[in-house]
Amino acid sequence: MVRRRTILCSGGAVASGLTLPGFAAPASDEASNRPDGFLATDRTSFSVDGESQYLAGTNNFWLADVWTTRDEVDTMLDRATDLGLNTVRTWAFCAGRNGHCFQPSEGEYDESAFEHLDYVIEAAADRGLRLILPLANNWGAYGGMEQYVEWSETAEKHDDFYTDLETRQLYRDFVETVVTRTNSISGVPYAEDTTIAMWELGNEPRAQTKGVDVLGDWIEEMSGFIKRLDPNHLVSTGMEGFYDGDGDDWLRDGSQGTAYVDHHRIDTVDACSFHLYPDHWGVNPEYGTEWIEDHVRDGHERVGKPVYLGEFGIQVDRNASDARQQIIRRNSIYDTWYDRLDELDADGGVVWQLTLKKRAPYDDGFYVFPGDDRTIRRIERFANRMDAESGRPLHADWKRRRARRN
Template identity: 30%
Template sequence: MRLSLLSALCALAAALVGPALAGDAVPKDFVTTKGSRFELNGKPFWLPLLTTQEDVEITFKQMQDAGVKVLRTWGFNAITESELAGAKKSGLTYYQVWDSSEWKLNDGPQGLQRLDKVVETAGKYGIKVILSFTNNWVGYGGSELYINWIAGAGKTHDVFYTDKRIVASYQRYVKTIVNRYKNSSNIMAWELMNEARCLGDLPGSSQCAPGSGMLHTWYKEQSDFVRSLDPHHLITTGGEGHFYWPKNPVGFWYNGTFISDYNYNGQAGEDFDADLQLKNIDFGTYHSYPQYWYPQLDTPDRQNFTLKSWGLGWIKQHADAAKKANKPLVFEEFGVFGLGSSIAFFSEHN
């Protein structure tokens, strides 16, 4: 999904704080509201920005208390030059500023120094960090900033994987992040991209067709590149776990029409079985959002489709692939709605 795990953790932290209290006699350290903003002890309070070390400490302490061992978060956050003044005023964290056909690094106190604190504090609380280098989607300034600023308007999403200028720019940023933290044992793994696909918010092209191997080649080249910089940390794709099963077509009937299943027909660009076999991909990742992926099937009259049966199959298929590759597997993102806790639902059926 396009929402980050960090956002979810912030939501969890907010839930642990509890509802805001109204009235004048509010005890010390209780979160309150004033108009459209949150306050803590009379000062503005907005945890999702995590702009102070105190916020970071509180969040990690709550994660530690909840038994969290690994934090997966974005190792990127990019803005454009036109957004810079607003970012400085608001205190927003940003690591890259795009202007013309390249980006400038922000390694100052509002930039990578904040990520330094996150990595450092994670170790303090016994938590390992997985850092993702960029996003398939536009959220937080992902891969399409590279496309728009380097390749130009009108290009398809998949040029990110093939345009040599874009690859060089991506690798320049990857090298910056890896070299900064490659000696830190607080890092668990590097993640090449969150949810890489042939398409993003921009459409894909026919060049990234099922069986083209475009994304597989990119995974190989970039995992080899990261390994050349860092011989010790784990590397993974960050993918959703799409399969490519051309000899065993998967699909479903809907309104009298057979629909080829996007999770298995190669249109996404991934080939989970083959990608997991890559030498420098150390473990697999997969995601699960069945109600978003199959909205036409998640209805009371679809007797041959249930979230439970589909979810169990999805889990088993990835477990089988991981066993074949003899590599670990991380169920990295998941979500259901209208069924109570997603964690309880997936834990019950895992």
């Protein structure tokens, strides 16, 4: 079939040099604090121009949502930089979703959504932050892989996403559109922008009905495809880190169709990704500490690549009578996990997630709001430790620059 590839324009405002409502003018070179050098790897470590780099960050999935205002982007990124974080992980995907996102319908792309992502990238660059950008979603939110399956004339079920010719082409088309884009604000091609730390093939990909080999073939093909389009940036899987036969429980028996070690051994995958959610997985936080230890050790020793904890969280019910005790428990667990990441020389930890007070109605129990001071202190302390161990710390430079602004 002939693949449509249509850009839904935003009225020509950018092309004509006008500024869209709420859309910032291009940042000047003088104002930019864009990170120097691409994030790279040096055996089992991240590096920038040969100097070690550790990632301390937060997730914020709604940051690149077209409904998010530029003021919200700036406020959120200011929070991250004020805490000394150097990394933010946010979605670079959206399919379907009532017609207003990156790909509102099959083969059609919404320019205004991409312009918003341009703004997020440039706002991060202005603060010296790096971005981890997943390119698809295993889950239904923001369309997900099931939206590709729905668009296909030959796919039927979720895991057909990995094998169906049409869904694979739809994914490649979208990935190429993102990775080869030139930022409409800065004029910097994404593939040449040091603000982007790495691409993730997806957010938490699983192939429960197709199995480990099928997902491995897909990872190998798609990571190689991105590397050919963009040899400058790192690529990882974005997976949760489930094992293939390293134990009897569902996290380790291969039932999720992922193989933490073998899938990250693929040559065109640069770093090992894993996530940690004891509350969702039905395990205790002590198991979470073991999960960290196993993944850092296996990533460094068996795979031989950097390892980062791309998402983690402990759930809190703020409406419960014991909410305060739940928060105290969460803080204690975060202390333990952050300490183990540091002690094991893990290459990054990215919490789920710092957010704004106005997002309270959407709290899934994992949000960290302004005012959660004791939790925030844990995040800041880890950031400062990673900053001190990195060859190119960013925190002090940002504080000096922000002081000059104010």
